[in-house]
């Protein structure tokens with residue numbers, strides 16, 4: 001008899017090939033998931049910032065009153081972004 005290669009899904013302890021593919025598919029999806037940008041105040045790191053109407057590129061922090069164009073942009077995962085939105089809603 002020739003060598004029979006044990007399938008990866010068995011080696012990795014999955015119940016079926018289907019479960020294996022599902023798990024692998026999920027992982028791949030997570031890796032390529034989008035990133036979101038959160039704006040932060042450079043003075044106090046608050047995310048409670050907004051654009052100043054009528055002034056292009058101008059930002060204002062609602063917590064410390066900072067006003068300027070040099071806002072911090074932080075790249076976060078979708079999960080972190082949802083957490084951030086959740087926090088914003090609770091304010």
Ligand SMILES: [Zn+2]
Nearest residue numbers: 041044061064
């Ligand atoms: Zn601030």
